[in-house]
Amino acid sequence: MQEIFAQKKKSPYIADKVLRNPKNNIVMVLSKACIYGIQAAIYVASVKDVGYVSIQEISEKLNISFHFLTKVLQQLTQAGILNSYRGPKGGVALAKQSEHISLYNVIAAIDGTDIFTECMLGLPGCGIATPCPAHDSWAEMRSKLFTICHRTTLRDLAEKANQYNVRLANLPLTV
Amino acid sequence: MQEIFAQKKKSPYIADKVLRNPKNNIVMVLSKACIYGIQAAIYVASVKDVGYVSIQEISEKLNISFHFLTKVLQQLTQAGILNSYRGPKGGVALAKQSEHISLYNVIAAIDGTDIFTECMLGLPGCGIATPCPAHDSWAEMRSKLFTICHRTTLRDLAEKANQYNVRLANLPLTV
DNA sequence: AAGATTTAACCCTACTTTGTCTTAAATTAT
DNA sequence: ATAATTTAAGACAAAGTAGGGTTAAATCTT
Ligand code: SF4
Ligand code: SF4
Numbered sequence: 001m002q003e004i005f006a007q008k009k010k011s012p013y014i015a016d017k018v019l020r021n022p023k024n025n026i027v028m029v030l031s032k033a034c035i036y037g038i039q040a041a042i043y044v045a046s047v048k049d050v051g052y053v054s055i056q057e058i059s060e061k062l063n064i065s066f067h068f069l070t071k072v073l074q075q076l077t078q079a080g081i082l083n084s085y086r087g088p089k090g091g092v093a094l095a096k097q098s099e100h101i102s103l104y105n106v107i108a109a110i111d112g113t114d115i116f117t118e119c120m121l122g123l124p125g126c127g128i129a130t131p132c133p134a135h136d137s138w139a140e141m142r143s144k145l146f147t148i149c150h151r152t153t154l155r156d157l158a159e160k161a162n163q164y165n166v167r168l169a170n171l172p173l174t175v
Numbered sequence: 176m177q178e179i180f181a182q183k184k185k186s187p188y189i190a191d192k193v194l195r196n197p198k199n200n201i202v203m204v205l206s207k208a209c210i211y212g213i214q215a216a217i218y219v220a221s222v223k224d225v226g227y228v229s230i231q232e233i234s235e236k237l238n239i240s241f242h243f244l245t246k247v248l249q250q251l252t253q254a255g256i257l258n259s260y261r262g263p264k265g266g267v268a269l270a271k272q273s274e275h276i277s278l279y280n281v282i283a284a285i286d287g288t289d290i291f292t293e294c295m296l297g298l299p300g301c302g303i304a305t306p307c308p309a310h311d312s313w314a315e316m317r318s319k320l321f322t323i324c325h326r327t328t329l330r331d332l333a334e335k336a337n338q339y340n341v342r343l344a345n346l347p348l349t350v
Numbered sequence: 351a352a353g354a355t356t357t358a359a360c361c362c363t364a365c366t367t368t369g370t371c372t373t374a375a376a377t378t379a380t
Numbered sequence: 381a382t383a384a385t386t387t388a389a390g391a392c393a394a395a396g397t398a399g400g401g402t403t404a405a406a407t408c409t410t
Contacts, residue, residue: 029204029290029295030295031397031398032397032398032399033397033398038309042308042309052356054355054356054357055356055357056356065398065399065400066400067399067400067401068398068399068400070356070357070358071358071359071399073357074357074358074359077357084356084357084358085356085357085406085407086355086356086357086358086405086406086407086408087354087355087356087357087406087407087408087409088354088355088356088407088408088409089355089356089407089408090355090356090357090406090407090408091356091357092357103309103312115204120204120205134213134217134278134327134332137278137323137324137327140319140323141319141320141323144315144316144319145316148312148315148316149312152309152312156308157308157309158308159308160308161307161308206367206368207367207368207369208367208368227386229385229386229387230386230387231385231386240368240369240370241370242369242370242371243368243369243370245386245387245388246388246389248387249387249388249389252387259386259387259388260376260377260386260387261375261376261377261378261385261386261387261388262376262377262378262379262384262385262386262387263377263378263379263384263385263386264377264378264379264385264386265376265377265378265385265386265387266386266387267387
């Protein structure tokens with residue numbers, strides 16, 4: 001027996017402009033602030049010279065707004081991931097060895113840990129007594145994300161960056 | 176031999192208010208529009224009666240803004256996931272059998288497919304010639320997300336919803 | 351001590367997303 | 381036909397995110 005849906009004929013009306021503007025179509029898992037933070041952290045970790053790297057240099061190399069990046073890196077500083085120092089020859093530097101800073105640490109410092117623990121469907125207080133039907137799938141996803149971000153360290157990323165001279169910046173490709 | 180970082184003493188200055196407001200701390204993988212769309216789609220799929228379900232009913236049951244939900248569901252209608260019908264006894268209904276509509280379909284219709292294909296670090300044109308150091312990890316994540324969203328159908332979700340009388344709405348918990 | 355440099359803090363602007371409301375169009379019921 | 385119902389469309393407001401500048405504080409150089 002076949003399931004029956006709505007049998008009436010469909011309304012001919014077609015909308016042409018509904019919700020999103022056509023230009024903006026990127027759905028982000030991480031905020032821009034977080035992305036910048038990760039990029040900058042990898043950059044700092046990949047710089048060979050010991051010492052402080054100025055935010056100006058980072059923002060130029062990675063093509064990130066200086067003032068915005070400054071605020072983002074302040075968060076990493078407050079989280080104990082970076083040390084900052086003012087004045088000439090100042091800047092930021094890793095507060096710990098790069099292999100002791102995970103992607104998770106950086107994300108947690110900027111976007112928080114909700115992405116790892118909270119429901120991606122936006123329902124509060126879940127998984128306790130009345131899990132919603134999507135729970136298992138999302139829980140699996142979260143677990144995967146958690147594992148990946150935990151085991152990936154800045155050293156891993158910086159190493160690869162140096163090794164392959166890989167690009168971190170959001171610059172136009174030099175085709 | 177131990178690696179050396181910045182050896183100078185740390186600036187004692189601690190900022191108290193930097194970027195985000197304390198109230199806003201939920202980082203979302205999916206937009207609210209998308210979450211609403213998923214919830215509504217599951218609701219429609221879980222309704223036993225054949226026929227159109229009014230958006231008014233959905234918005235009340237799921238505690239979602241009626242007008243906003245209307246726009247979201249228009250997107251699903253235009254994507255061929257729902258049929259809509261105006262007038263008394265009108266509303267929306269699944270355009271296909273619930274087991275033929277995946278979570279992926281719904282997400283793609285509302286938030287687009289970038290989350291499955293594009294870089295989560297926000298860099299364009301990736302993975303081709305010069306993958307960034309985080310590529311492998313993210314690619315693994317994307318693949319996982321893709322698989323889960325593809326194999327999870329509205330029927331799976333609606334079945335669970337009916338079976339366990341599980342909550343879909345963002346309502347205060349009746350503790 | 352004075353000046354230059356660099357992060358910290360704060361204010362403000364532009365854009366996106368979310369949410370509200372009003373009117374128009376389609377459809378049913380009377 | 382008329383009225384009621386319900387989606388479609390579009391204008392608009394509120395809130396959040398990204399970004400830009402200006403001043404203050406810390407620190408080094410001279
Ligand atoms: S049960 Fe799981 S998937 Fe469902 S709303 Fe709660 S956390 Fe989200
Ligand atoms: S190489 Fe992969 S992780 Fe890196 S920017 Fe490109 S898509 Fe993203």
